[in-house]
Amino acid sequence: MKKTVAAESPDAYVHALAGWRRTLVESLRKAVLSAGSLDERIKWGHLVYFSNGPTLLIRAEEERVLFGFWRGKRLRDLEERLRPGGKYEMATIVLREGDTISAARARRLVKAAIALNQTLGDPTSLAKVGNQTR
Numbered sequence: 494m495k496k497t498v499a500a501e502s503p504d505a506y507v508h509a510l511a512g513w514r515r516t517l518v519e520s521l522r523k524a525v526l527s528a529g530s531l532d533e534r535i536k537w538g539h540l541v542y543f544s545n546g547p548t549l550l551i552r553a554e555e556e557r558v559l560f561g562f563w564r565g566k567r568l569r570d571l572e573e574r575l576r577p578g579g580k581y582e583m584a585t586i587v588l589r590e591g592d593t594i595s596a597a598r599a600r601r602l603v604k605a606a607i608a609l610n611q612t613l614g615d616p617t618s619l620a621k622v623g624n625q626t627r
Contacts, residue, residue, distance in 0.1 A: 503540055562585070563581050564610070565577070
């Protein structure tokens with residue numbers, strides 16, 4: 494993946510995209526923002542949404558768009574395309590040109606992810622605590 498300068502804002506991130514990636518990111522972003530109370534930021538060079546800690550991300554790459562959830566492993570019953578990987582309980586849907594996810598399904602995933610963070614707390618804080626007790 495090419496190293497790029499991080500966008501100054503979520504709007505700038507989206508406006509820097511073109512073609513199918515921009516269309517898909519705009520659609521995901523609209524569904525995410527309509528699903529609940531989230532703080533949208535640019536973090537780690539892409540869109541990250543917070544509700545009692547990091548909750549989900551949207552990351553556009555050259556050949557794919559990632560729609561990932563910090564507690565995504567717990568959401569796999571809602572979306573079979575979620576693939577585990579990375580720290581915490583991360584799982585991500587990989588979307589390539591021509592792939593879709595309905596706004597209703599995206600909202601359902603986001604609402605469930607928000608609910609998990611409200612119930613279980615910030616996933617990054619809990620991981621740090623868990624590592625200290627081992």
